Amino acid sequence: MRIEDRITRRRRRGRARRVVRDLSALDPTAHPDEPTGRGPTLERILDVLDPVFDGTLPPHVHVYGPKGVGKSAVVTSLFEHLARAIPSEQSVIYTTTRTAGTPTTSFAYVDARTAPTEFALLHATLDALSEESVPSQGVGIEAVRSRLAASVSHDERAVVAIDHVGEPETYPARTAIELLDDVSPHVSVLTVGRTPADGLDNRFESVEVERYQRHNLVDILVERASNGIARNALTHEATSEVAEWADGDAHDALSALYGAAQLAASDGTETLDTDLVEKAIDAVPDDGCSLGRVFALPESRRQVLRAFVSVDDEDRFSVTAATEAIADTPPVSLSATTIRRVLYELSDLGLVRRVPVNGSTDGPGRPATRPIPNFSTLAFRGLDDVDR
Numbered sequence: 001m002r003i004e005d006r007i008t009r010r011r012r013r014g015r016a017r018r019v020v021r022d023l024s025a026l027d028p029t030a031h032p033d034e035p036t037g038r039g040p041t042l043e044r045i046l047d048v049l050d051p052v053f054d055g056t057l058p059p060h061v062h063v064y065g066p067k068g069v070g071k072s073a074v075v076t077s078l079f080e081h082l083a084r085a086i087p088s089e090q091s092v093i094y095t096t097t098r099t100a101g102t103p104t105t106s107f108a109y110v111d112a113r114t115a116p117t118e119f120a121l122l123h124a125t126l127d128a129l130s131e132e133s134v135p136s137q138g139v140g141i142e143a144v145r146s147r148l149a150a151s152v153s154h155d156e157r158a159v160v161a162i163d164h165v166g167e168p169e170t171y172p173a174r175t176a177i178e179l180l181d182d183v184s185p186h187v188s189v190l191t192v193g194r195t196p197a198d199g200l201d202n203r204f205e206s207v208e209v210e211r212y213q214r215h216n217l218v219d220i221l222v223e224r225a226s227n228g229i230a231r232n233a234l235t236h237e238a239t240s241e242v243a244e245w246a247d248g249d250a251h252d253a254l255s256a257l258y259g260a261a262q263l264a265a266s267d268g269t270e271t272l273d274t275d276l277v278e279k280a281i282d283a284v285p286d287d288g289c290s291l292g293r294v295f296a297l298p299e300s301r302r303q304v305l306r307a308f309v310s311v312d313d314e315d316r317f318s319v320t321a322a323t324e325a326i327a328d329t330p331p332v333s334l335s336a337t338t339i340r341r342v343l344y345e346l347s348d349l350g351l352v353r354r355v356p357v358n359g360s361t362d363g364p365g366r367p368a369t370r371p372i373p374n375f376s377t378l379a380f381r382g383l384d385d386v387d388r
Contacts, residue, residue: 018230018265019229019230019233019261019264019265019269019270019271019272020228020229020230020261020262020264020265021227021228021229021230022227022228023228023258023261023262023265023382023386024228024386025224025225025227025228025229026224026225026228026229026254026257026258026261027254027258027383028250028251028252028254028255028258028290028291028379029290029291029292029295029383031072031073031076031077032073032077032223033077033080034077035070035073035074035077036216036219036220036223037070037212037213037216037217037219037220038070038073038074038209041070041074041207041209042074042078044207045061045063045074045075045078045190045207046078048061048190048205048207049061049082049159049190052082052086052105052159053086055103055105056103057105057157057159057186057188058159058188059188059204059205060177060181060188060189060190060191060200060204060205061189061190061191061204061205061206061207062173062190062191062192062193062196062197062200062204062205062206062207063075063190063191063192063193063206063207063209064192064193064194064195064196064197064206064207064208064209065194065208065209065210065211066194066211066248066249067194067249067251067252067290068211068212068246068248068249068250068251068252068253068290069209069210069211069212069248069249069250070209070212070250071163071192071209072163072164072192072292074209075109075161075163075190075192076109076161076163079107079108079109079159079161080109082107082159083106083107086105086107103154103155103156103157104155104156104157105157105158105159106129106152106156106157106158106159107158107159107160107161108125108128108129108158108159108160108161109128109160109161109163110124110125110128110160110161110162110163111124111163111164111296112162112163112164112165112167112170112171112176113163113164113167113169113170113292113293113296114296116169116170116171118141118171118179119141119144121162121171121176121179121180122141122144122145122148122179122180122183123136123144125148125158125160125180126144126147126148126151128160129148129151129152129158129160130151134147145183148183148184149183149184152183152184152186152187153184153186154186156186157186157187157188158186158187158188159187159188159189159190160180160187160188160189160190161189161190161191161192162176162189162190162191162192163191163192164192164193164292164293165191165192165193165197166193166194166195166197167193167194167293168348168349168350169349172193172197172198172199173191173193173197173200174197174198174199174200176189176191177189177191177200177204196208210248211247211248211249212248212249212250213248214243214244214248217242217243217246217248217250217253218239218240218243220250220253220254221234221239221242221243221253221254221257222234222239224254224257225239225257228261229261229272230270232271233264233270233271233272234257234271234272235271235272235273235274237273237274238260238272238273238274238276238277241274241277241278241281242256242257242260242277242281245281251290251291252284252288252376255280255284255291255375255376255378255379256277256280256281256283256284256376257272257277257280258280258376258378258379258382258383259279259280259283259284259376259378259379259382260272260276260277260279260280262280262378262379262381262382263276263279263280263378264276280376280378283376283377283378283379284375284376284379285353285372285373285374285375285376288374288375288376289349289350289351289374289375290375291375291376291379291380291383293349293351294351294375294380295383295384295387297351300334300342301342301345301346302384303331303332303334304326304332304334304339304342304343304346305346305351305352305373306384307325307326307329307332308322308326308343308352308371308373309373309377309380309381310329311325311326311329312325316370316371316372317357317370318357318368318369318370318371319340319343319344319354319368319369319370319371320340322343322371323336323339323340323343324336326339326343327339343371347371350374351373351374351375352371352372352373352374353371353372353373353374354369354370354371354372355369355370355371355372356368356369356370357369357370
């Protein structure tokens with residue numbers, strides 16, 4: 001914990017006790033500056049990137065592992081530190097002892113969820129490597145490709161991390177690597193996804209990230225709680241229960257903790273006991289999708305999803321009923337046909353789960369299904385309120 005945080009805690013003594021001090025500290029979509037329990041993973045990635053410390057370009061690498069194991073946290077933190085530690089073309093000051101011919105390396109991070117097309121990927125990479133912003137309107141893909149190729153060379157190289165590849169609305173790792181490979185031979189690509197990359201030969205490296213051990217997950221929860229929850233408000237039993245249930249998935253563990261903190265704040269309780277934690281755990285579906293994917297949706301889809309979460313359970317007994325309820329929920333102004341299409345699209349993406357309803361149909365020849373959110377609605381509501 002930082003010194004400023006410790007002082008703030010002391011100053012709060014004597015005030016009315018608040019169980020929740022900073023919900024953002026429990027945000028399952030946020031990554032810490034220093035990931036907990038991932039030292040060996042950092043070392044393995046650094047082993048692959050080691051050539052940059054000698055001024056040469058490392059091989060392409062794919063980092064993979066299941067949801068909630070800290071892949072994004074490790075890569076984003078590592079690239080931020082590397083960008084500060086290793087000179088880039090923007091940071092080099094040429095002197096009599098350092099010539100313009102000395103190779104430099106720039107580091108860029110791109111989230112495929114917000115750059116899901118070839119143009120968006122090239123544009124985001126160029127924007128991350130450029131000191132000046134790159135316009136997204138009135139410029140074609142070939143112009144972006146040319147500018148990106150001109151920004152890297154034998155003396156000005158780049159290592160680009162592309163996160164969340166291989167998801168329903170993003171591209172495979174191989175595609176991402178090939179797109180940047182075609183732009184310049186002076187770009188090295190690190191992709192991050194949940195599954196091993198198909199079609200990569202032995203010129204490429206792979207780093208697998210396994211699930212957290214239970215004690216690592218406890219450490220993560222305790223660290224986050226120390227910044228977001230009043231001292232001693234989270235019981236050891238509740239922490240252990242969350243860690244045991246989450247089975248190595250930090251995203252789900254933090255989603256449950258975030259939800260429990262919301263319940264405690266609304267109920268006015270002074271501790272996050274096992275009863276509250278169990279309610280919050282029940283709000284996190286088994287094998288659900290990450291909240292990061294939810295918040296990467298375009299606003300039009302999020303508006304439908306926001307209304308879908310807000311309607312009563314009895315109004316979600318079928319897709320048709322949910323469509324009608326959403327259409328009547330302000331500020332949604334979409335037609336019932338559009339809402340219905342969006343619900344099916346969200347289902348295809350895994351953000352909404354359709355549960356079969358026995359003995360009924362939902363349209364001519366189509367078995368009825370009851371749509372339910374495939375993520376923690378407790379955490380979503382709290383994070384969505386903050387995001388807006």
